Amino acid sequence: MLSFTRPLARMAGLVQLRSASTAANAAKPTYTAPASVIVPTQFKPNTKGQGLMQLISKEETKRLGADGRSKLFNKSHQDCLRPGDVVLVETLNSMSTDKTSTFIGVLIAMDRRGLHSNFTVRNVVLKVGVEMKYMLYSPLIKAVRVMKKGEGFRRAKLFYLRDNPGRAFRLEGLVRQDKAEQAKKAVKA
Amino acid sequence: MLQLKSILNVIDNSGAVWAECIRVLHGGKYARIGDEIVVVVNKAKSNAVATASGIPKVKKGDVRHALVVRARKETLRPDGRYVRFDDNACVLLNKQGEPLGTRVLGVVSGELRQKRWMKLLSLAPKVI
Numbered sequence: 006m007l008s009f010t011r012p013l014a015r016m017a018g019l020v021q022l023r024s025a026s027t028a029a030n031a032a033k034p035t036y037t038a039p040a041s042v043i044v045p046t047q048f049k050p051n052t053k054g055q056g057l058m059q060l061i062s063k064e065e066t067k068r069l070g071a072d073g074r075s076k077l078f079n080k081s082h083q084d085c086l087r088p089g090d091v092v093l094v095e096t097l098n099s100m101s102t103d104k105t106s107t108f109i110g111v112l113i114a115m116d117r118r119g120l121h122s123n124f125t126v127r128n129v130v131l132k133v134g135v136e137m138k139y140m141l142y143s144p145l146i147k148a149v150r151v152m153k154k155g156e157g158f159r160r161a162k163l164f165y166l167r168d169n170p171g172r173a174f175r176l177e178g179l180v181r182q183d184k185a186e187q188a189k190k191a192v193k194a
Numbered sequence: 195m196l197q198l199k200s201i202l203n204v205i206d207n208s209g210a211v212w213a214e215c216i217r218v219l220h221g222g223k224y225a226r227i228g229d230e231i232v233v234v235v236n237k238a239k240s241n242a243v244a245t246a247s248g249i250p251k252v253k254k255g256d257v258r259h260a261l262v263v264r265a266r267k268e269t270l271r272p273d274g275r276y277v278r279f280d281d282n283a284c285v286l287l288n289k290q291g292e293p294l295g296t297r298v299l300g301v302v303s304g305e306l307r308q309k310r311w312m313k314l315l316s317l318a319p320k321v322i
Contacts, residue, residue: 096275108322123274130301133264134280135322145273167280 043068062120069120069142077149078115078122078141088112088163089155091176092126093183094139095148105147108137109180111155111173113163127166129174134167152179195224195267196231202284204235205263205302206295209252210286211237213260225262227269227305230291233260233284252286258294260284261311263302263318277303277322285314293317 038044076082093109110128122141196215204210213233218225225231235256264283268276286294293314302318
């Protein structure tokens with residue numbers, strides 16, 4: 006009787022059967038995948054109590070967060086982003102180039118949604134407010150650097166800054182400062 | 195999402211200050227960044243310089259083509275990013291589809307890179 010509740014487990018079972026039947030081909034040369042292909046180390050993931058989409062989401066979050074970006078959203082980590090921080094986001098222009106564009110601004114919202122976790126950064130550029138919402142796990146995000154820790158912000162979402170910015174968007178000089186710091190790092194390396 | 199009666203800031207030096215959208219040229223109801231619209235100029239600067247191609251300066255009540263360059267409605271980029279500006283802004287165009295003014299005063303959206311607005315992008319002081 007067919008069961009549709011654990012498709013991954015069923016597929017894993019099929020893989021085992023296939024390998025058993027090709028015991029005679031053990032002498033054949035083994036195939037090593039290129040570095041860009043991620044080969045799962047265990048063929049039978051733990052599907053107990055999890056739906057397929059949750060499982061895929063968790064695996065992708067782990068894979069894309071391998072460079073340490075998950076700590077930006079992890080409250081128990083000291084490097085966690087907090088609303089009110091002045092943040093500089095460096096984004097690759099496309100997957101095929103190394104050219105980046107930079108956006109600096111105040112972090113006004115963080116949404117924790119697993120793979121779709123996102124954060125909104127706001128700045129006032131040439132007297133016009135601009136908000137950018139970035140997907141945390143986007144492969145186009147090269148770096149997220151905190152230029153200044155936010156102080157005195159007592160809300161999780163700082164949408165009130167749209168009407169009452171106060172002195173929150175006086176961010177001149179921080180981009181220059183970042184460029185200088187990056188140049189220093191490049192010289193050291 | 196700009197439609198009939200939407201008011202946009204005009205951010206070039208053609209002389210117009212505000213313009214009201216009267217038609218979205220691609221035929222739909224809403225115009226987004228990068229879409230061409232027809233506008234009627236609601237307010238114009240009285241001391242504006244003549245435009246680049248020698249056409250007399252834009253007056254209040256003129257009906258012109260315009261290009262949406264900033265929108266309050268968040269725009270989705272291919273990598274999942276959203277951009278949103280605090281106002282709706284446009285740049286006036288002539289009949290040939292070229293910018294009417296000679297300068298762009300303000301931020302312009304990077305959405306324009308995908309369409310044929312390279313000249314405008316080079317005029318803009320900042321593209322986000």
